[in-house]
Amino acid sequence: MQGLKLGARRRFIFGGVAVAAGALVVGWGLMPARQRLNATHALPLDGDAVALNGWVAVAPDGTVSVAMPRSEMGQGVHTALPMLVAEEMDVPLSAVRLVQATTDKIYGNIAMLKDGLPFHPDDDGSLKAAVGWTVGKVARELGLIITGGSSSVKDAWQPMREGGAAARAMLVAAAARQWSARPQDCRTEDGQVIHADGRRLSYGALAVAAATAAPGEIRLKDPKDFKLIGRAQPRRDTPSKVNGGAVFGIDVRPEGMVYAAVRMSPVIGGVVSSVKPEAVLKMPGVMQVVDFSSALPQQTGAGTGVAVVAKTYWQAKQAALALPVEWRTDERAKLSSAAIFAEFAARLDAESGHAYHKAGDMDAVEGKAAGVAKTVTAEYRAPYLAHAAMEPVNCTAQFKDDKVFLWAPTQSPGFALEVAAKVAGVAADKVVLVVTMLGGGFGRRLDVDMVAQVVAVAKRAGGLPVQMIWSREDDTTHDVYRPAALARFSASLDAAGKVLGYDNKSASGSVSHQFFKRNLGLLPGGPDKTTAEGEFDMQYEFPNQRIRHVIVDSPVPLGYWRSVGHSHNAFFKESFIDELAHAAGQDEVAFRRGLLKQHPRHLAVLNAAVARAGAAPAGRAHGVALHQSFGTIVAQVAEVSVEGTEIRVHRVVCAVDCGIAVNPNIIAQQAESAVVFGLSAALFGAVTIKDGKVEQSNFHDYPVVRINQAPEVETIIMPSAEHPEGMGEPATPPIAPAVANAVFKLTGKRLRSLPLTL
Template sequence: MQGVKNTSRRRFLLGGVAVTGALVVGWGVMPPRQRLNAALPLPVHDGSVALNGWVGIGKDGTVTVAMPRSEMGQGVYTALPMLVAEELDVPLSAVQVVQAPIDKIFGNIAMLKDGLPFHPDDTGRLKATVSWIVGKVARELGLMITGGSSSVKDAWEPMREAGAAARAMLVAAAAAEWSVRPEDCYTGNGFVAHADGRRLAYGALAERAVTAAPGEVRLKSPEQFKLIGHPQPRRDTPSKVNGSAIFGIDVRPTGMLYAAVRMSPVIGGTVAGVNSAAALKMPGVVKVVDYSSALAEKTGAGAGVAVIARSYWQARQAALALDVQWHDGPLAGLSSAAIYAGFAHQLDSEDGYAYYKAGDMNVVEGKAAGVANTVNAEYRAPYLAHAAMEPINCTAQVKGGKVRVWAPTQSPGFAVDVAAKVAGVAAGDVELHVTMLGGGFGRRLDVDMIAQAVAIARQADGHPVQLIWSREDDTMHDVYRPAALARFSATLDAQGNVLGYDNKSASGAISHQFFKRNLGLPPGGPDKTTAEGEFDMQYHFPNQRIRHVIVDSAVPLGYWRSVGHSHNAFFKESFIDELAHAAGKDGVAFRRGLLLQHPRHLAVLNAAVAKAGKAPAGRAHGVALHQSFGTIVAQVAEVSVEGTEIRVHRVVCAVDCGLAVNPNIIAQQAESGVLFGLSAALFGEVTIREGKVEQTNFHDYPVVRLNQAPEVDTIIMPSAAHPEGMGEPATPPIAPAVANAVFKLTGKRLRSLPLKL
């Protein structure tokens, strides 16, 4: 897409570069921070030796691989070891994972770079320079975060390089042992071999390899891959089936007690007083604590009261028996209606931040000659909770000036920092154990539950305490996907060609809240997540403008699976269908005409439509195409309507995510993303009344059940491009695909989520 780029974005980005100028001079000319050797040793055992910060090898040939990302169902315990095993030339079965220490080499660079507010079609020095600077800053920050569908994308180079470097060291050790040239040796199945038939197992070479001087380290080319690109079974499945997998809620340190909390029903409320007499008389109750003062303003965690008991049931029942008085605070009158009214007012009165401009704004605004028709529409989306199956939990022990934390977290670095802050110790005095996550979806990027657990454990006389939120606690005290309001206007000529396209939306800004909670950074500047999926589309409109207005949110906001794409795809893809209808064209044909400059997107769309075939009688096909986290997804939803019930029978999901590291996991993530997005499309809605979240549990915040789940056919497009994200991209297109099918069946254009007839 060509055109005049938005000058306000250019000024903002160049201003950021200027501010960091002192850092760039001197520091900027240095090579990027290496990602091979950590400051802390790789945790290896039983005589294993570390060949670099990622890879260790035992005497029996077992390969230990550092795992810097959290396993929350997306398959990183399989996909990331594949990268090392491929380059190291060992069977995947020979690899075991250990939790990576907190170190900058494990920081997530791809996630931060993906947050830059550039259009995918932007080229030139500005984008390259800013991306380079942010990449270097990301290496220095070294934030260990699992999110943004970035695990494989970020690990693609460093983990392969770690495996290749270890392999080169082993080859060098064998060559020295045999007094031969390294180039005359080859590897396979955990052995170094020579043409004359001699061979040595990696385990026998590991100690010598530590001091070996490797020659040139070369990565394999795709045609040499034996593991990458081939389906591999999930390595975490057996433990999850037999029950041996350890999730946060499974942790059982010696002497552990349990805690349940009471938090203000009003957003931002605080404790005014508590009568704990009745609770203290109940069986198993050890102590009642007000942990609010330990959290203060610095952690982002809500104030409240906790009961510590010998079982969770005892703690929960006693917590419900507490007589707590609350200061409701200034948000006691907050309502969803007022929030949407505020969005509308801001859209009426504010220009907003222009993320993208191209062409003539007179055409966009319908002031130019040739305009025959103008199409206007307003869409809205509600707040959403995460509703992960594993309840919010954290186990903490504060004893002897040390802190131990067991947590299913997506942000180990933030977890350590907040634990140290609440306990009043140095970060080096915090020992963190990251368990498996029973669903993350962005909720466990925040560390409020860790702050609470440590604050409570401070008053537990050295006992470990496992804090567990009830489902009601979770639903009513989440950090929510933002609500949003979006307006569209497009001008068409007499032939149905789109001359101008205008989109302005309003919502809160997640990053403003998240980075203040977790890094203490003041809010400010644009937030890409507010407009992603709107400004960075690939449809070609010669004249267009996409803007967003940030409205400060009293409701706590957090990253939700696919973030801004989750609602902006619904807005954009529904309006594209409206334009097709106004132009008198089929939705698929209309999209094809807008994608002539983007053959990869067109190929994905065509693949999904071809696989879907013709809709059976009484059903209709709705189509949506959307790119997020680098991955292009087209979906065709096969839908029927019975009375007011919308039923989705089948979804064809075509994806281009670059090179498919493990096709099995990609298909699983596509299916997961569709079902997660469908739950939100049909049911998901968090509403605010008198400052309180009205929904409490799955009876009034339902998800798709087994009998409502559609068949999902996944098509993985062949590609040799750099791997892109897959954990989230299948979520955004499902809502508009279903809504577009409903329009075909009923003639009703549903412009609000959840979809209701």
């Protein structure tokens, strides 16, 4: 892809969204609707290609260039998104090439910000509509180009199809004008405009004329006429990944490149007190030692440290390990996981928390309303988690002629450009960014701490390009972690096993507060939907319910992790639902069915998974979980055995309703990936803190599921005509509770803490 330049530097002020007492306060004025078809900045095109709008250009040979504003990190957007344009243009997918989008605001991710609103999926009415409309306007003005929140297809569904449809209409208009014919007498097929009498012109031959043609009315295809969308297509990135041609961040090799290895404080929040560069400057290949502490913005995730620059990474790393560095710490050196969980418990005891959802009259139920025969209580907990992407943190930068050239595997190119300009002390339009492929993101590469570090080092490298690579140990011990959390439940049942009241209160840190302070300078405050998502927005129809959350801040750096709050809240909620089924003396599937009378889509997904799973073989048990996240409903049945203290997952049936399935092949791949990712966390994942230090460092003490431990995953894609929803994350949350519920069947032990251990 081409390099990306940022226009005039922008400072965004997004005053925050707060929902309280039924009123919405938005720190921003309403403004008229903005289109997402035509960009202010021209696409970076090669040769004679002609741009027809902000999304599409056509070359004389018929090649169609499509703007790509989202990062490819294994989730398949380099295939799914061009399918949207190819479908509307009637061109083969093979004729499409991708160009990196500019930072024009039409490419901003609106769907992701709208999904962050703390509304229940069943909420309806004018307030929800007004808030969604307003936040959509805010998001359009912010223009944040971010890949996250399982939002790529969801956000692109309308504008990229419109881009393709508009280009098609312009090509038809150009052909009709050349033939002195009516546009309605023309059709398109396989990259050509075809007249009813048989005359035809290729898109390439029409491109120049089409650029000045008025498209007239832009009509999107009816789904019944789709030829690409809904049909499995091969991944476009697979061949290059097989033959080694794919360029990830760690593969970048600009001429004259040198390497940097880092040393960062082993204690959270520690800063450099002293460093002795002379101790390593004579080691083989070592070129310089750079203390980048004072060069970084105040909020950059991993923060300060020292880098050693050398001719090879091995030389840089060995010298960094040998470098004498002393660190200055503060009260954060006393941090521990035990103390943090104790604080969670104390705050849950003392505070009512923010109520994200209420229904019925819980006060009456808790006042021992008539009919309460049994009360079930439980406490669940989940630890901090690292991202552990297979490609370790890295970034490459060159500071030359007062410009910054940046090669980054990033999920947020806008933030990367801004921080690079700030650290280098140049205008943002002096930064040129190439977004490479990502060897896994999972939310870690939404942050740009590595960008700040490498630019600070490159500024001192005499014009040489510098590739900074974190070791696995650096990566694990200096992550921005999935929050730890503690959740309490209480439910009241009548004599027949009906749940009369359901209460859930949880505590954790806030990812969003930290992230937006680091990257947008926003002061933290107010509720954060991600803390309670998966708890307050559940589908079960309890007549009386109350779901609350208490934000408990700590110095532990937090970041978005695949499926965010759903990742642990689904475990809490679906495990407790199983507890209630057991207390009610009912089968866990029948119990759930009884709570889904007004949710036919959820019921259909649950029934599909259970039917496909069939009966569990002898010596194994099936555990069930049903969860909705990022708009997608997922039901999983995990087939589990227990041998001694080992929990083994053999098979997972995963039914999904994600709306229109753009590419069923990718949906199945994402389901498989999400199950294995979630299973790693369910069985092994835990980051613990003692004396201010992260205790885990590499895969020996932060293991992931190996290929011989991976279950068979069968994915069922439910037919749907609804708007596409997210798919990169939704299959992660249900796997932990599905496994835990199966273990209960086998052993009678209710596992209420992650990772699951017997």
